Amino acid sequence: MLTAFRNIKEEKMTLIRFRASPEQDVDLSRTYDAVVVGSGAAGGMAAHVLTSQGMQVLLLEAGKKIPIEQELRSMQWPYDHPRRGDAPPGYHAIRINEYNIRKPPYAKGSAFKHVFSYVGGWGGADYVKNILVDEKDHPFTGTKYAWVRARLLGGKTNIWGRLALRLSDYDFKGKTHDGYGEDWPISYADIEPYYDKVDLYLGISGHKENLPHLPDSLFQRPNKLTASEVKLRKSLATMGRTLTPYRAGVTTDGVKNKYRSKCFGRGACDRRPGGCDIHAAFDSPTGLIYPAMDTGNLTLRTNSIAHEVLVDPNTGKARGVSFVDSVNHKTYEAKAKVVIVAASTLESARLLLLSKSRQHPNGIGNSSGHVGHNFCEHVMGPGVTGLVKDMVGAPPTLDDGKAGGFYVPRFRNLQDKQPGFIRGYGFEGSSGFSLFPRSAWDTPGFGGQFKKSVREHAGAFISMGGFGEVLARYENYMDLDPEVKDSWGIPVLRFHYEFSDNEKKMCEDMATAGKEMFEAAGVEVVGVDKNIRTEGWSIHELGTARMGNDPKTSVLNQFQQSHDVKNLFVVDGSSHVSASCQNPTWTIMALAWRSCEHLADEFKRGNL
């Protein structure tokens, strides 16, 4: 009781929240320097960089602006919530068997009032019910896909997993390395200064490892490891592999930003689908957008669903964006000298394809026919769970006061050459005590023995799951459904996508290698999951408007500028040429920073 009281006092002393600057009135009669579509990691970064260069920017967000702290309630104990985190009756999260057995649209004919992606089924659906999109309003068609979307200011950055990794030339020059696919039109040296800028502006925690395939960031203090993780780290080192504390897009030492607190290791960060109500974890509104509004150069309009990039009939250049107000269903036009699309990999492709005109009959920026194609992401599912015997019966310790557990970087197809597959995968994992003793679900029996066993084993498990590179293939693509429309009458995406043999072979190896690594560390393997999760599960969708030097086989140049329309930029994950196996958010922001700096220079020179 005393402890709880002290904590509340400390919070009041340190967690002072600032309101964002008053929003500027949206003036649709005026022509802005730039209009940005989307306010997530990419759109937020575009707003930050362009406004800091003095450009007048209008930011359109399809979703609403909600008091996010009231949604997330990160510090709330389960028993202080009337349904222990569950959403009210009538809310349904799509289950894995529904994804695999049924065909999209998954909410079609559903008796539930609201239907969410699988993320709503993690512990704490009530905390994300106003963040995730309702699949009833946002259908899609085609092949099965677990599409996770968040429509609100900041998009998915409000609930992202926070693993913040750099890519390397093993990724940017993947074709040079193994002959598959295309190299990126940039190398690590081009993007490195921008990774540094993102690190310093937003804060990242981690531990230096000096790995060529996973370059270090400019880290703030890292998460600590558990005793089990130290044991595995030592064992992996003898195999030439690495276990490193979760590299988190979380400021642990603080950043110069009045909207964000540093991480106090308060813990239980993994008990629901992301979210940090003290904004120590990066999110686009507090990290990028509110500071951009403080420059006086940013105008924000939420509830604005962009459905067409407008084209000047004389020049063929972009002249603005047409959008539907999600509340009143009226259509408006926003005029701008430069259009920046940052609506997320799949929504950006959708917007380009929707933007058909006389000059751009296949959709704007799509003379190559590559928009929607070369889709890639991360494949996941296989993983391993182990029991660390010397931790059985250990007294409880604070093991989850951090943004994440650990990361095992890629170790395949670097110096070696695997017979079954190309490219690689990494593992994300965690161990030790957590708010809920998950092993209770698998502990047999009942009574005193059951209860004692759950208690004694609560901190003794360690588990990790793989995230593997899905090869970018032209045959994996999305187009517009000719018939199905969303609740605002906008044609929806149709998926044509499935994993290839390379992903399947890689997943077999994940399970085998994971088991071997645990066994080598003396960890008793109690579970090996070999099942591949539904396409989309990683929420790392990439490709669909890739960069490249050749306008015939790519959509954007190295500055994420359309080959066809010089005042059109697409600055999100859709520009990525390959998926790597490293999580994309930090790369999305570093690339957007680089491109927008170039954009601002060109704008000032009158070249756009």
Place this chain on the structure above:
Amino acid sequence: MKISRRKMIQAAAATAAAVSLPALAKAPSPNPKPLFFTPAEFALVDEMSDMIIPTDQQSAGARAAGVATFIDARLAESFEKDQPERWRAGIKAVEALSREMHGKTFMASTPEQRLALLTRIAAAESDPKGDVEKFFKEIKSGTIRAYYTSKIGIHDDQQYKGNVIQPGDYAGYDAT
């Protein structure tokens, strides 16, 4: 929490009427009016949950943690009608088995008889067949979910150390 609630009930009972005191003292859980279950069903769920997670030296059990009350409230507002129906059918199947095994209802049975019944339906946990075996899985997972999200489960039993501010160094070990 547990103590204060009991005290409150005792105080209320004492002031209300002396005759009701023995009845309340015997009452399985401080929930006189279940929302979904009948009083008899509630008593069965309350008892069985407390057999699944009983009181031991470390912490109080499912009854004190209000497990049956939480399950009852969730079922009362359930949007999916098959879930409350499954519970009701399961309880019926338990009562049928109890009469078959011992010639009386579950709650009228002796503690040894109840244990024999629970042991029997728990034996098929890894591959349950029929309503009664499936019911064990249902009530066990309901009990786990409610107990380990309760104050007693989190603080007394698990002695969870997290969700506190760490003003200085983070707990744990350095990656060296």
